[in-house]
Amino acid sequence: MQRPGRYSxxxxxxxxxxxxxxxxLRYFNFYRILVAAGFLGATTLxxxxxxxxxxxxxxxxxxxxxxxxxxxTLFFIALGRLHDRFNLQLSLHACADVVAxxxxxxxxxxxxSGFGVMLLIALIGAALLAPRRLAxxxxxxxxxxxxxxxxxxxxxxxxxxxxxxxxGMLSIGYFASAGVTNWLVQRVAANEALAxxxxxxxxxxxxxxxxxxxxxxDGVLVLDREGRVVQHNPQAKRLLGVGVLLGAVIDQxxxxxxxxxxxxxxxxxxxxxxxxxxxKRGGEIRVRVVDSGTNEEFGVLFLEDMTRSREQAQxxxxxxxxxxxxxxxHEIRNPLSAISHAAELLSEEKRERDRQRLTRIIVxxxxxxxxxxxxxxxxxxxxxxxxxxxxxxxxxxxxxxxFRANEAVGAERFAIVSxxxxxxxxxxxxxxxxxxxxxxxxxxxxYASSAPGSVRIVLRGEGGQVELNVIDDGxxxxxxxxSQLFEPFFTTDSKGTGLGLYLARELCGVNRAALAYVSGTGxxxxxxxxxxxxxxxxx
Numbered sequence: 001m002q003r004p005g006r007y008s009x010x011x012x013x014x015x016x017x018x019x020x021x022x023x024x025l026r027y028f029n030f031y032r033i034l035v036a037a038g039f040l041g042a043t044t045l046x047x048x049x050x051x052x053x054x055x056x057x058x059x060x061x062x063x064x065x066x067x068x069x070x071x072x073t074l075f076f077i078a079l080g081r082l083h084d085r086f087n088l089q090l091s092l093h094a095c096a097d098v099v100a101x102x103x104x105x106x107x108x109x110x111x112x113s114g115f116g117v118m119l120l121i122a123l124i125g126a127a128l129l130a131p132r133r134l135a136x137x138x139x140x141x142x143x144x145x146x147x148x149x150x151x152x153x154x155x156x157x158x159x160x161x162x163x164x165x166x167x168g169m170l171s172i173g174y175f176a177s178a179g180v181t182n183w184l185v186q187r188v189a190a191n192e193a194l195a196x197x198x199x200x201x202x203x204x205x206x207x208x209x210x211x212x213x214x215x216x217x218d219g220v221l222v223l224d225r226e227g228r229v230v231q232h233n234p235q236a237k238r239l240l241g242v243g244v245l246l247g248a249v250i251d252q253x254x255x256x257x258x259x260x261x262x263x264x265x266x267x268x269x270x271x272x273x274x275x276x277x278x279x280k281r282g283g284e285i286r287v288r289v290v291d292s293g294t295n296e297e298f299g300v301l302f303l304e305d306m307t308r309s310r311e312q313a314q315x316x317x318x319x320x321x322x323x324x325x326x327x328x329x330h331e332i333r334n335p336l337s338a339i340s341h342a343a344e345l346l347s348e349e350k351r352e353r354d355r356q357r358l359t360r361i362i363v364x365x366x367x368x369x370x371x372x373x374x375x376x377x378x379x380x381x382x383x384x385x386x387x388x389x390x391x392x393x394x395x396x397x398x399x400x401x402x403f404r405a406n407e408a409v410g411a412e413r414f415a416i417v418s419x420x421x422x423x424x425x426x427x428x429x430x431x432x433x434x435x436x437x438x439x440x441x442x443x444x445x446x447y448a449s450s451a452p453g454s455v456r457i458v459l460r461g462e463g464g465q466v467e468l469n470v471i472d473d474g475x476x477x478x479x480x481x482x483s484q485l486f487e488p489f490f491t492t493d494s495k496g497t498g499l500g501l502y503l504a505r506e507l508c509g510v511n512r513a514a515l516a517y518v519s520g521t522g523x524x525x526x527x528x529x530x531x532x533x534x535x536x537x538x539x
Contacts (some may be wrong), residue, residue, distance in 0.1 A: 003447070017387060019115055021086060021129055022083065025051070025086070025093070026079050028093070028125045028126075028129075029075045029076055029093065029144075031125075032068070035275075036066075036069035037069055039053060039068075040066055043058060043061055043065065044062065045482075053104075054107050055108055055109050057107040057455065058107070060106070061078075064100055064104050064107065065100075067100070068096070068100040068104075071096045075093055082223045087130065087131070089138075090129055091130075094123070094126040094130075094141070097126070099145070100312040102119070102145040104118075105118075105149060106149050106152075106153075110149060110150065110159060110163065111150055111153075111163050111166050112163060112166070116146060116166075116167070116170040117170075119142050119145075119170075119173060120142075120170065120173060121480070122143050123138050123139055123174050123178055124181050125139045126208065127178040127182045128182075130182070131182075132182050135178045135179070135181070135182040136175065137536060139175045139177075139179075140175075142171075142174045143170075143171035143174050146167050146170055146171055147171060150163060150167040155495035171439070176484075192487075195360065213233045214233050214234060214403040216235060217235065218302050218304050218306070219233060219236030219237075219302070219303030219304075220232060220235070220236055220300065220301070220302060220303070221253075221303065222299070222300055223261075223298065223301065223310040224249060225298075227248060227249055227251070227261055227262070227265070229246055229247060229248050229250075229253070230246070231246075232246065235303075236303055239285055239303050240253050257287050261289070261299070265299075285303050285304065285306065287303060288301070289301055290302065327471065333539075336365075336409075339361075339365050342358045342359075342362045343362065385429040385511060386429055386430075386431075387428060387511065388427070388430060389424065389427055389533045390426055390427075390430060391423065391424075391425050392424050392426055392459060393416075393418060393423050394468065396457060398420070399437060403441055407442065407445065409445055410450075412443070412453070413451075413453070414455050415453040415455070415457070416456075416459070417456055417458040418458070421458075421524050422459060422460075422461055424459065425532065425533045426531070426532060426533055427530075427531070427532050428511050428530060429507075429510075429511055431510055432507040432510070436504040437468075437470070439457065439501065439503065440470040440504065440526050440528075441470060441521060442500070443500070443501070443526075444470050444472035444474070444524060445472075447474030447475065448474045454469070454472060454473045455472050456469075456471045461532065464532050465529055465530070465531060465532060466529070467527055468527070468528040468529075468530075469518075469527050470525070470527075470528075471523060472523050472524045473522075473523045474523050474524050475523070477517060479519070482517060485501055485517055508530075509531065512530065512531060513528055513529060514532035516529075
């Protein structure tokens with residue numbers, strides 16, 4: 001079985017070679033033609049040659065220069081017609097340079113003529129375009145040719161042996177120049193490839209960003225430091241009602257907001273102005289500023305159509321109200337049916353025991369309906385918040401005492417866990433927080449054991465956030481029911497309304513907090529996460 005050559009890939013087809021390499025090779029060949037033509041002209045037009053060119057063997061110099069010129073012409077034709085096998089053509093060019101310049105140097109008196117520098121230039125040019133192995137190959141060929149010529153001069157023509165030092169230094173220079181040049185070229189090529197990849201990624205990202213910006217419901221304006229529009233999306237033009245936005249000044253498009261913009265730009269230490277509502281085209285637009293953070297000091301303005309936002313919010317509220325109304329009607333039907341049926345039986349029943357049982361059914365279902373109505377009323381008032389700073393540890397102590405007294409639960413079943421130095425202050429509506437924690441503790445007490453510390457309230461803080469955890473030692477929520485926990489009217493208790501957890505989550509949301517169920521703790525675990533109030537003193 002025939003094995004492929006070790007360096008066969010260096011001379012294989014390379015159609016993917018960048019066009020810049022072929023252009024550089026043409027320039028080097030053009031330089032070769034000019035040098036050969038200059039040498040040939042200098043020795044032909046000047047009678048008897050020159051004191052340096054061809055001083056030892058003029059005819060050899062002329063024939064070599066002519067052959068060198070012919071080779072350069074053939075290479076030029078080949079480069080125009082054969083756009084393939086770059087390394088092979090480059091190697092032919094380099095070998096032609098080594099042979100021709102060595103012969104020209106020999107005909108002019110050997111290494112002392114200075115032609116060795118011409119060969120150094122040719123090798124550096126080849127190293128700019130060749131792979132590293134080929135670059136060192138060309139340097140080796142040049143060094144071998146130079147040393148062989150020097151050996152001939154010393155052995156056959158009795159040249160001084162001291163010239164070997166100059167030949168050796170030139171040979172070292174060939175290798176050093178080829179290695180350093182090729183290393184620098186590889187660095188440049190790697191940086192160019194990286195820049196090309198990043199350029200393509202940046203172009204793609206810019207195109208995607210442009211598509212996203214153009215498809216946004218909000219208008220976008222990019223302003224320079226003088227407040228002149230340098231970029232915008234179609235939605236901004238529609239909201240502002242301006243024919244041409246590009247190049248317009250903020251004083252023209254948003255005169256009410258312009259003083260705030262100017263004040264911010266004149267004071268480099270000031271923060272960007274907060275959002276501001278302005279009247280435009282019979283509607284209301286909210287203007288919000290974002291500092292781009294670039295050295296060019298561009299600013300980005302987001303324009304939000306508040307009229308459309310309010311209409312969408314109203315539609316969402318109406319849709320939610322419709323679903324809630326349907327659920328309420330469905331949930332009320334069962335207690336009303338039970339009350340109606342019990343009342344009919346009560347009018348016919350003679351025995352006192354049965355009359356008490358039917359009366360208890362009516363009372364229980366009436367209480368259930370009353371609890372449902374109370375929860376719905378509380379839900380309808382959830383947006384009416386009166387937030388205040390609450391020091392959580394002191395508030396929890398009094399709250400647990402109130403809960404224990406009203407629900408008739410022993411004090412030993414509760415445990416408040418917190419680090420001794422951790423005394424957070426949260427901004428929350430006091431009534432909302434009371435309702436949320438009451439619902440969570442009622443659920444925990446219902447499913448926890450009667451052991452001491454079976455219900456734990458754990459306070460934690462991290463990164464400016466406060467975690468209020470309610471943990472019990474009960475069985476926890478089955479995995480198949482966790483996705484329905486916060487849905488309205490979902491309950492596993494026959495006496496519950498199913499609005500407790502739903503209401504708790506809604507109340508947390510309007511107070512910029514989050515309520516979630518934490519799995520994997522071995523029992524029921526609900527967590528309320530809210531921001532810690534900074535710079536405030538709680539009462």
